[in-house]
Amino acid sequence: MIRREIPMWLFLALAIGGIVVLLVSYELLSARQTRINPKQTTIPSFAKLSEGLQKIFQPQGTEENPKPPMFWNDMRATLWRLMVGLGIGVSASIAVGVLMGAYRWIEAPLSPIVMFLSKIPPTAMMPIYFAVAGTDQRMFTSMVALGIFFSMAQSIYQAVRDNVSDESINKAYTLGASEMEVIYEVIWKQILPNVIDCVRMQIGPAMIFLIAAEMVVSDAGLGYQIRMQSRVLNMNIVFVYLVILGIIGLIAEFGLVRLRRWLCPWFEEGAR
Amino acid sequence: MRRTFTSSRSLVATFMMGMAVFGIATLGCGDSKSPAKSGTANSGTANSGTTGGGSTATAPPAKFTLAWSEYPSWSIFGVADEVGLIDGKAGAMGSIEKKYNIDIELLLASYDQCITLYGNSQADAVCITNIDILGAAGSRNSVAIMPTSTSAGADACITAGIKSIDELAGKPTRGLEKSVSQYCFERCLEKLGKNPADFPFSQMDPEQAAQAFQGKDEKIPSIMVWNPFVMQSVRSRNDAHVLFSSDLIPEEIIDMVVVGKDSLGKKSGSDFAKAVVETFYAMNQRMNDEKTRDATLVGIGARFAKLELEDMKTVVTQTRFYSDPKDAVRLFTEEKFQKETMPLVSKFCVKYGLTQAPVELSFGTGKGVMDFDTTFVKEYLEQPKK
Numbered sequence: 001m002i003r004r005e006i007p008m009w010l011f012l013a014l015a016i017g018g019i020v021v022l023l024v025s026y027e028l029l030s031a032r033q034t035r036i037n038p039k040q041t042t043i044p045s046f047a048k049l050s051e052g053l054q055k056i057f058q059p060q061g062t063e064e065n066p067k068p069p070m071f072w073n074d075m076r077a078t079l080w081r082l083m084v085g086l087g088i089g090v091s092a093s094i095a096v097g098v099l100m101g102a103y104r105w106i107e108a109p110l111s112p113i114v115m116f117l118s119k120i121p122p123t124a125m126m127p128i129y130f131a132v133a134g135t136d137q138r139m140f141t142s143m144v145a146l147g148i149f150f151s152m153a154q155s156i157y158q159a160v161r162d163n164v165s166d167e168s169i170n171k172a173y174t175l176g177a178s179e180m181e182v183i184y185e186v187i188w189k190q191i192l193p194n195v196i197d198c199v200r201m202q203i204g205p206a207m208i209f210l211i212a213a214e215m216v217v218s219d220a221g222l223g224y225q226i227r228m229q230s231r232v233l234n235m236n237i238v239f240v241y242l243v244i245l246g247i248i249g250l251i252a253e254f255g256l257v258r259l260r261r262w263l264c265p266w267f268e269e270g271a272r
Numbered sequence: 273m274r275r276t277f278t279s280s281r282s283l284v285a286t287f288m289m290g291m292a293v294f295g296i297a298t299l300g301c302g303d304s305k306s307p308a309k310s311g312t313a314n315s316g317t318a319n320s321g322t323t324g325g326g327s328t329a330t331a332p333p334a335k336f337t338l339a340w341s342e343y344p345s346w347s348i349f350g351v352a353d354e355v356g357l358i359d360g361k362a363g364a365m366g367s368i369e370k371k372y373n374i375d376i377e378l379l380l381a382s383y384d385q386c387i388t389l390y391g392n393s394q395a396d397a398v399c400i401t402n403i404d405i406l407g408a409a410g411s412r413n414s415v416a417i418m419p420t421s422t423s424a425g426a427d428a429c430i431t432a433g434i435k436s437i438d439e440l441a442g443k444p445t446r447g448l449e450k451s452v453s454q455y456c457f458e459r460c461l462e463k464l465g466k467n468p469a470d471f472p473f474s475q476m477d478p479e480q481a482a483q484a485f486q487g488k489d490e491k492i493p494s495i496m497v498w499n500p501f502v503m504q505s506v507r508s509r510n511d512a513h514v515l516f517s518s519d520l521i522p523e524e525i526i527d528m529v530v531v532g533k534d535s536l537g538k539k540s541g542s543d544f545a546k547a548v549v550e551t552f553y554a555m556n557q558r559m560n561d562e563k564t565r566d567a568t569l570v571g572i573g574a575r576f577a578k579l580e581l582e583d584m585k586t587v588v589t590q591t592r593f594y595s596d597p598k599d600a601v602r603l604f605t606e607e608k609f610q611k612e613t614m615p616l617v618s619k620f621c622v623k624y625g626l627t628q629a630p631v632e633l634s635f636g637t638g639k640g641v642m643d644f645d646t647t648f649v650k651e652y653l654e655q656p657k658k
Binding site: 036037039040041042127130131136215216217218219224227228230231232233235 | 384387388391392393407408410411412413449450451474475476477480481483484487491534625626627
C-alpha cells in the first residue's frame with residue numbers, strides 16, 4: 001500500500017543497505033575494469049581513492065618555494081569566492097526584493113526586468129562576465145552574486161507579496177508603527193524563513209557557476225583542480241573532490257535548515 | 273510535527289531510491305558494457321571464427337575509434353572523411369577502410385576530452401602531442417605510430433607593452449598549465465638563457481586568455497597560446513608582439529597519432545594502424561598536389577577555427593607537416609629526438625605532476641610503456657606505388 005509505515009529499524013537497515021550496495025558495486029566495477037587494463041585510472045579502487053585523499057593533503061611546490069597542500073589552497077579559493085559572492089548577492093536581492101514587494105512605484109519599473117533576467121541561465125552569460133569583469137576575484141564574485149541575484153530577488157519579492165497579508169501591515173500601522181518598523185518588524189520577520197530557504201536553494205546554482213568558471217579561468221579552486229587532474233587522468237583525485245563537493249552541499253543544506261528552525265520556530269515546513 | 277516527519281522521511285526514501293537506481297545502473301552499465309568492451313578489447317575472441325581464416329573478404333570489419341580534435345594536421349582526418357577515403361561513421365566504410373577491411377569511427381572532441389577518452393579506454397587511438405601522451409601513458413600503455421606535424425611558431429608568447437624578455441620577468445603570463453604551452457614557455461626561456469622560475473605562468477584556458485588579451489584586458493599583458501589563437505591575437509591589436517615562439521625549439525613539440533597497446537594487439541589492430549597511416553599520407557599528397565592543394569587547405573581550414581585559404585597557408589608554415597614518410601621515420605629514429613627531446617619532455621612531465629615517475633620510453637622495440645614505432649610508416653613506404 002502506498003505510504004504504509006515500516007518499522008524504524010527496517011528503514012535504517014535499508015538506508016545502510018543502499019549505501020553498502022552502492023559502495024560494493026562500485027568496487028566490483030573497479031576490479032572488473034582493472035582486470036581489463038591493470039593500469040586503468042578511470043574507476044579507481046578504494047585503495048587508489050585513499051591514495052588520492054592522501055595526495056591532496058601533501059605539501060606542494062619545491063623545497064625552496066613551498067606551497068600549501070592543494071586541498072587547503074583550493075578550498076580557500078573556492079569558499080572565499082562563494083562566500084563573498086553569496087553575501088553580496090543575497091544582501092542585494094533582499095534589499096531589492098523587499099522594496100519591490102513594499103512599494104508599487106519600485107515594483108513597477110523593476111519587476112519586468114528582474115523577471116526577464118532571472119530566466120537567462122547565468123552560465124550562458126559567462127562570456128560576458130569574462131569580458132566585462134576581468135579574470136580575478138571580482139569576476140567570480142560578480143558572477144556568483146549576479147547569478148543568484150535575479151532569481152532570488154524575484155522569489156523574495158513574491159514572498160513579500162504572497163506571504164505578508166495586508167491585514168498584518170494595517171494592524172502595525174494602527175498600532176503606530178513607522179514605515180521602517182513595518183518593513184523590519186512585519187515584512188522582514190515574516191519572510192525570513194523564505195529567505196533562508198531561498199539561500200539554501202541558490203547554493204546549488206551558485207556552485208554550478210563558480211565551478212564552471214573555475215574550470216576555465218583560475219589557478220586555484222575546486223573547479224580548477226578537477227579540470228587539471230582529469231586532464232592528467234588522476235581520476236582518484238577527481239572523485240575525492242566530487243565527494244568533497246557533495247559534503248559541502250550537505251553541510252550547507254543542514255546548516256541552513258537548522259538556522260531556519262532556530263530563528264523561525266513558528267514556521268511550518270511545507271505550509272505555503 | 274507529524275507532517276514534518278513524513279516529508280523528511282519521504283525525502284530520505286527518494287534519496288534511497290535514487291541510490292538504488294544508481295547502483296543498479298552502474299552494475300547494469302558495467303554488464304551491458306562488458307560484451308561491447310570485450311568485443312572491442314579482444315575482437316579476436318568475438319570474431320575469431322570469422323576472421324581467423326584470414327579471408328578478409330567475407331569477415332565483418334573490426335571497428336576502431338580514433339579521437340581527434342581540430343588542429344591542422346589532425347583535421348586532415350575530418351577532410352579524409354569528406355573526400356571518402358574513410359567514413360567516420362560507425363558501420364560505414366570509405367575506400368581505405370575497405371582496403372584493410374577496418375571500420376574506423378572518428379570521434380571529434382575538444383583536445384582535453386580526447387585525452388580523457390583515450391586515457392579511459394573509450395577510444396582506440398588519439399591525436400595527441402608528445403607531451404600530453406606521457407600523462408595518458410600512465411593509465412594506458414601506448415604506441416605512437418606516426419608524427420603528423422611539429423610546432424614551428426604555432427605556439428607563441430604574445431605580449432602587449434612588453435618589448436623584451438627582461439621586461440616580462442615578474443609579470444604573469446596566462447596559458448594552460450601542465451600543457452604544451454607551459455612546456456614551450458619554459459623551454460624557450462631556457463634557450464634564451466633565462467631562469468623560468470623568474471617568469472610566473474598562471475592558469476587560464478587558452479581561448480579565454482586569447483579573448484581577454486584581444487579585449488585589451490590590462491591585467492593580461494602576456495599570453496602563451498597555440499594556433500589559431502596566436503594568429504588571431506597578433507592581428508587583433510596593433511601593440512601585440514610575438515616575444516618568442518616554438519621556432520626556438522625546432523622539433524620538440526610533436527603532434528602524433530597514438531594507439532593503445534591493447535588496441536594495437538587486437539586482431540586487425542595493425543591493419544587499423546596501417547589504414548590511419550595511409551589516410552594521412554594520401555591526404556598529404558592531395559595537399560602537395562597543385563590541383564588539389566587549395567581545396568584540401570580550405571577543407572582543413574573549415575575544420576580548424578573556420579580559417580580561410582590565406583590564413584591556412586600561414587598556419588601550415590607554423591605547423592610543419594610530416595608529409596614525407598621518410599621524414600617521419602627520420603624523426604622517430606634520430607638521436608636528438610630519442611636522447612634529448614623526449615628525456616626533456618619526460619622531465620617536464622615529472623616536474624609538473626603529469627606523471628609521478630619518468631615514463632619508460634622505447635623506440636620501436638615495443639618494450640616500454642610508451643613506444644615510438646615506425647613500423648607502420650615503413651610498411652607504407654615499402655608498398656608498391658601505383
